[in-house]
Amino acid sequence: MAVRRIVLRAVAALVAAAVVVAGYLLAHGDFQRWSDESALDGACDGLLDRHVVRGVLGSGAVEVEHERRGAGLVGCEVRVRDGGTAEIRVLDTAQVGQTLDSLYSGSPRALAVPVGHGWTGLFGAVPEPSGSADVFRAEEDEKVTTSLILECTGDSSAKGLSVTVRTTIDKTLDDPAERPAFARIATSTAARASKARRCGARLGKPVSSLGLPVNEDEYEPLGTADGTCSGLPVAHGMVTATETARGGAPHETCRLADAGLRTRYVLEADYGPYAQERFLRYEDDPDEDTPNTRTPAHHRDRDGRMSWTTAKCRDGQALFTLQPSYETGRDRKYPRGDADLAYERAALKAFAERSARAHECPAPARP
Structure with missing residues (x-):
């Protein structure tokens, strides 16, 4: 009977603690939003900046899916309700060639352009037919890609890192003022990955402008x-x-x-x-x-x-x-x-x- 009393007391203590936590969350904020932020903090091994992700994808409920790990590769996908999506992949470049199409080089229909601003990288998308001319639009099924290469210092165990982010948001690439938003998650993730992996890479500056990917018939x-x-x-x-x-x-x-x-x-x-x-x-x-x-x-x-x-x-x-x-x-x-x-x-x-x-x-x- 003594053992039973101890177990019951433990269960009661856990229930009481759960009630206190639930009451705190109900009194101090939205539980779903708190859960979303926690999911973002753990996404892609903690390599995402939640403030940047929110600023680009929106403030709705978040769903995070971890895609694959191992062989120097980490990947995840973030989807925001009534907002955008981002597919993130971070690769140790020593593993290049061991995964299919490990590096992004653009589309046969559109040449990827340099990211610039001190970054070694590419920015690209596939044009969507619209009337008689191809235009670039970040609509429901289109993904805009930013891919960055980091060269690590001699003190790092990694020779280099590749950070690739495919983003879909409610913005158009035809507007030069809106293009930089597509690169923000990639640059912030690259900075975090360099620090977390002790890469010590020389990082670029904030991306304030981007060229438009070049159609094959330009x-x-x-x-x-x-x-x-x-x-x-x-x-x-x-x-x-x-x-x-x-x-x-x-x-x-x-x-x-x-x-x-x-x-x-x-x-x-x-x-x-x-x-x-x-x-x-x-x-x-x-x-x-x-x-x-x-x-x-x-x-x-x-x-x-x-x-x-x-x-x-x-x-x-x-x-x-x-x-x-x-x-x-x-x-x-x-x-x-x-x-x-x-x-x-x-x-x-x-x-x-x-x-x-x-x-x-x-x-x-x-x-």
Whole structure:
């Protein structure tokens, strides 16, 4: 009987404590809101700033879902009732290549642009058809992505961190004043992740402006290009370009087109973990005519698949590639003439040199 009395007293004490707590919450505020804030504090291993998340997604009831952990990866999704959503992923860049599509590089329909403001990162979205023209809208099913790369100091166990946030909120990317809101969760999470993981990364400044992702059909004269296509030779029928600005982006793209607006060449530059991921992807490629870390440069022959060159940058080996586009209907094995190969060599050389210089890397190997 003594044991029974002790158990009953314990149960009564717990019930009394629960009543006191419930009474306090009812008297001092909304229980659901208190629960929401607690959920935000624990989301993504505590890497989210609740004030920033609330400011971007809204003040409604919150639902948090932890998506995956392990292998240097943490992810969660935050959904706010009558507000926005955010999918957050933080990755140790040493694990690049061990998860599918671990790094964000943009959409085939729209080139991602640099985040800028001292950040190494990309900002992108997929355009939504509207009438006769594509526009960018953050509507119900569209996700706007901000992806940042942090380079850790020598005192950290991690070499680097990748922070990617896909945000859906009731704002339009067409309004320059509203774009920075899409990057706020990513930058605040990056700052917290750097501190929590003892990364010691050099962080950027608050993002006050962002460029608009570039649609695939936004052509401009190649001769006036001043971004990722700047300095490429206007020759061999290449007269138009689709490009983005430069400014610390770990992945850059330039598309060259002829007078008929048919894309003929795609040039890409990758730095740090982005280059690492591409090298790893090509390791399992049965085609020998693909980049590898053992060959600093390669110029394709008449039947080859691509040309590439590399540069030894502070954050590792950078990769620059040129691939012909086959949207003109020509077969992949169609032999290239001497004029084609000569232009490709000149274009890749100019593209790689200018990109490397902007990233403060030494001159790339001669392709």
